């Protein structure tokens with residue numbers, strides 16, 4: 001491993017590339033100061049409680065191509081005990097996790113009793129699918145959701161993942177044939193410790209598989225709402241190769257999957273395997289499509305334009321005294337709302353499905369409360385701003401089937417009223 005590289009970051013401003021450490025950074029998007037996207041407050045804590053805002057500025061490394069935030073918020077503040085996210089409560093996510101487990105099991109030729117360790121394992125739902133396939137499983141989860149996993153008989157330890165934890169697992173459960181990380185690998189500020197932990201815990205001829213939102217989709221669909229304090233890095237294949245090379249790991253395959261508006265699923269081994277055709281094609285596309293400053297300048301120009309458009313539409317609706325509310329509050333909703341200055345004066349509430357952990361809480365700073373979405377059938381709002389716009393088809397269909405006639409405003413990649 002390349003000892004000269006620094007991959008463990010302190011909170012605060014970070015003036016160098018999180019992967020290759022170059023200082024040649026190009027600053028292309030400033031989303032201002034925003035509250036943390038997964039820190040909601042209850043009504044009783046709302047009064048007189050100060051809210052901390054942190055900058056979201058996005059930069060690109062001209063050396064390796066990584067897109068990253070230039071400010072890191074303390075991880076225990078971001079992943080606090082009441083972190084309100086359990087993916088498996090949405091049917092779509094459960095299906096995707098099942099597919100992920102089956103794909104890994106078959107493609108990597110896993111055997112019964114092989115150990116699978118999931119980093120950031122949440123309620124253990126992904127591991128449950130591996131367990132059903134006959135694997136032994138261990139989860140590592142920093143928030144209190146680990147209790148739910150253990151209740152569901154998925155062995156889970158409460159911690160961030162690092163070398164110390166990897167030693168503990170090795171001692172207690174043996175070495176891992178597969179380590180997985182879905183939607184957490186772009187988030188970690190202690191990337192170096194995580195990498196050493198992975199190297200330490202993998203058995204010989206073993207694998208690390210992860211999935212994260214992909215720069216290609218972010219650029220293509222103007223998904224600036226994926227830039228929030230948790231997403232320290234927005235990956236593309238080229239900088240990932242640089243990272244794994246520096247830990248003597250072999251990045252051998254990757255392909256795009258649809259999760260969260262477009263993710264890249266990546267396969268890494270600790271032994272030699274040929275680079276797949278699919279990954280070679282991704283490298284070629286990246287070299288062609290996102291290798292210069294111009295692409296990023298255009299990206300931010302388009303964002304300014306689509307945001308102005310959205311703000312004008314909402315302003316008109318507010319002025320005409322028509323009703324407008326929000327639907328769905330994934331983390332990205334907080335970014336879109338904050339950046340467009342949409343607070344409770346403009347949108348009096350956001351509705352979430354009845355199983356949401358965010359019900360009856362309020363988005364700090366914007367002061368928008370979250371209600372149960374059955375309220376739509378009573379309120380029949382004129383307009384609904386669809387904040388989980390990447391899921392527009394199933395959401396709109398569901399409400400049309402229930403007879404709701406409200407117009408849906410889809411904010412991205414261009415403003416549509418449906």
Ligand SMILES: [Zn+2]
Nearest residue numbers: 017020061064
């Ligand atoms: Zn770099």
